Amino acid sequence: MGNCTPKPAKARAPPPPPPAAKERVILYGPEGSLDVSLVKIGLLYKNLAVEFYAASDGPVLESNGEKVSGAPARILRYADEKFAGPAVAPAAPPAGAVAIAAALQHRSMERHLERMVKWGEEMVNGGVNCRGSPKLEMKRFGRGYGQLMEMMMEHARMEERVVFPAMDRVDPELCRSANEEHAKELPMMNGIKEYLKSIFVLENGGAAHREALLNLCHRLRVLQVHCTEHFAEEERDVFPLLEEIVTEEPQSLRPAPDELVEAMEATHGHLFSFFLSGLLPHETMQYLDVLCRCQDRNRISVMLRTVEIRLEDSGGIASKSLGGLLKATQLH
Structure with missing residues (x-):
């Protein structure tokens, strides 16, 4: 009749751990504002979960009850100090x-x-x-x-x-x-x-x-x-x-x-x-x-929105390497 002893089940690899939850921040400001878009893009590069609420003034960034407002460069310098990920604060541009x-x-x-x-x-x-x-x-x-x-x-x-x-x-x-x-x-x-x-x-x-x-x-x-x-x-x-x-x-x-x-x-x-x-x-x-x-503010607003969508679709880009950037945009 042969050996009827059941074969041991093959060991299965444990499932991968769930991705870590993104840190949540809140961004306030006028809808369509270039300054607000610039700040949001910087935060997405930090791989943060950004909740946006339209407001008459802004941009204003809130994190764990702490708020910072002002020019985009100021808010993004704060983000560089507080959050992990690549540097995003733009350097002060020269006259040209x-x-x-x-x-x-x-x-x-x-x-x-x-x-x-x-x-x-x-x-x-x-x-x-x-x-x-x-x-x-x-x-x-x-x-x-x-x-x-x-x-x-x-x-x-x-x-x-x-x-x-x-x-x-x-x-x-x-x-x-x-x-x-x-x-x-x-x-x-x-x-x-x-x-x-x-x-x-x-x-x-x-x-x-x-x-x-x-x-x-x-x-x-x-x-x-x-x-x-x-x-x-x-x-x-x-x-x-x-x-x-x-x-x-x-x-x-x-x-x-x-x-x-x-x-x-x-x-x-x-x-x-x-x-x-x-x-x-x-x-x-x-x-x-x-x-x-x-x-031409309208044209630039559309361009910034395309960057926002690209980063949102890719889940943010936390890597400083060109390889990570190229992978996120699927160049080839």
């Missing part, structure tokens, strides 16, 4: 808001370029961290590079339309040199775009395909080095001079944040989440603080 915004755009582009290089290397090494088929992964890569290229080209056009005309009145030679650097980057970016098209038709896994991926990584590294040097030169030579111009020129001749936003429609539109995902939380807060200086 456009200069600090352009420098933050550099940081985002640098990090996205670094991501593309590492992504390419992963595909060369067999796609250890890649998802789906090699063809699908290549399409994702091409889409990611297309977003980055669109943002970089808009940034260059913005500088040529907004920053360089102001510079030309003071230092025409420096302005000419900066324009020449831009002229070098466009062929490099277009070359990578066209090269990606040629990779799509190659057989996956073959020697020619691997060689093409290696060449792609090399091209990306060359672009990365060139952009890093170019950005450093602008931040060393151009932006400080731009700040001086802002303090000395009449208001009508100063570059304004509105001009920056208008010159970069895609970056502040369908690429906005992509752009911000290359910034750390305190850098994002600094950039949003610059945007809040724009005259």
Whole structure:
């Protein structure tokens, strides 16, 4: 009849512990206020549960019966001192808001370029961290590079339309040199775009395909080095001079944040989440603080709301790492 002794049940892994409850805070202020939105975004980066109540005055933050009010920077400095998570209080901006915004755009582009290089290397090494088929992964890569290229080209056009005309009145030679650097980057970016098209038709896994991926990584590294040097030169030579111009020129001749936003429609539109995902939380807060200086309050309000929704959907971002930011926005 055989052995009828029942087999012991397989041991089951214990269920994961429930996520820790978020600390609850209350935020009061006028509905639609940019200051209130800025504070809320900072609190969401802290991974706090934010309850909002409309009020005639604000923003006012309440935590465990303790209240703090005032400018967003003051409230967020209080949040940095009281709550765990990444720093979110924006630094006091220099006189030239456009200069600090352009420098933050550099940081985002640098990090996205670094991501593309590492992504390419992963595909060369067999796609250890890649998802789906090699063809699908290549399409994702091409889409990611297309977003980055669109943002970089808009940034260059913005500088040529907004920053360089102001510079030309003071230092025409420096302005000419900066324009020449831009002229070098466009062929490099277009070359990578066209090269990606040629990779799509190659057989996956073959020697020619691997060689093409290696060449792609090399091209990306060359672009990365060139952009890093170019950005450093602008931040060393151009932006400080731009700040001086802002303090000395009449208001009508100063570059304004509105001009920056208008010159970069895609970056502040369908690429906005992509752009911000290359910034750390305190850098994002600094950039949003610059945007809040724009005259078109309705437009900025819509942009801030998209950031709120993204953070609420992702459960907040408590990590300072770019990897955490990229995962939260599902770039690829």
